[in-house]
Amino acid sequence: MNGAVRSVIRFTVKPGREAEFEAAFAACGMLTRPRAIEGFVEAELARGLENPSEYLVIGRWADALAYAAWQARSLEGVTAAQRQALLETLVDPRPGAAYAVVA
Numbered sequence: 572m573n574g575a576v577r578s579v580i581r582f583t584v585k586p587g588r589e590a591e592f593e594a595a596f597a598a599c600g601m602l603t604r605p606r607a608i609e610g611f612v613e614a615e616l617a618r619g620l621e622n623p624s625e626y627l628v629i630g631r632w633a634d635a636l637a638y639a640a641w642q643a644r645s646l647e648g649v650t651a652a653q654r655q656a657l658l659e660t661l662v663d664p665r666p667g668a669a670y671a672v673v674a
Contacts, residue, residue, distance in 0.1 A: 582664075609640070610633035635671075
């Protein structure tokens with residue numbers, strides 16, 4: 572798959588732990604560390620308006636190879652304590668998924 576790719580990760584945060592999640596997410600560098608990957612375009616963290624415990628990370632990648640390179644290195648530089656602090660705020664951690672842009 573070549574061409575523009577979007578990655579989407581959905582996080583459900585334990586109620587009342589939203590600020591803790593946002594701090595742990597930032598400490599893990601989930602929006603800054605991808606900059607080291609050739610083909611990374613941008614990413615953003617969005618919080619639900621109707622349900623403030625729901626978050627999305629939407630990333631833009633030049634192609635599927637760039638996204639795969641990130642997947643292979645996504646935890647590099649994240650300490651076990653940082654990862655644990657993030658995981659402890661989540662209801663049901665799940666991996667993200669990649670989508671090809673079709674229109």
